[in-house]
Amino acid sequence: MTKAEQGGIQRPPIARWFLIESVVLVVVSLAFLFKSQVAGYSALLGGLIFLLPHGYFAFKAFRYSGARSARQIMSSFYQGEAGKLILCAILFTMVFKWIPSLDIAALFLSFAIMLVTNWLTPLLAGRRTQRS
Incomplete structure (x- = not known):
């Protein structure tokens, strides 16, 4: 029996989410590359500005699990x-x-796309894990 079947809380599949978001970043950067080289690397930088801090957050936030660790989890x-x-x-x-x-529009648009991707990734990835 898994933790979810036992009533426990499972940790989210952070590695899978990070992989999905990384693939989206590469696709977005390549799309901007068709506009210009500057737009391409600006989009990549905008996505990395979102992705790297988000990776840090995920590492820090999901280190602990279990009810006994509630105080550590919040901290x-x-x-x-x-x-x-x-x-x-x-x-x-x-x-x-x-x-x-720097292409400012590509930088901020890529950052915004990564933000929206971050909101949607758990929904999309969750559907796949529920079907299995």
Whole structure:
């Protein structure tokens, strides 16, 4: 019996979600590459600015499990979210400061696409796991 069948809470399939989001980032970046090389790498940077902090959050937030770890779980969620916001700000700052030629629209649109993908990934991935 799995934890879900026993009434326990399962950890989300973070690795699968991260893989799906990474594939979406590559596809989006390649699509922008058809516009121009600058748009392509700007889109890649925008997606990475979302994906790297989100990976940090997932690592921090899902380290603990079980009812006995409730306090640690809450603490790690807050730390993960704070770290994610700080990393996002640092990465945006680094890109704007050190990348001389940048397609701002591609950067922010890619970031927004990754945000929406992040909202939809659990729904899409969840359907596949429920059918199995």
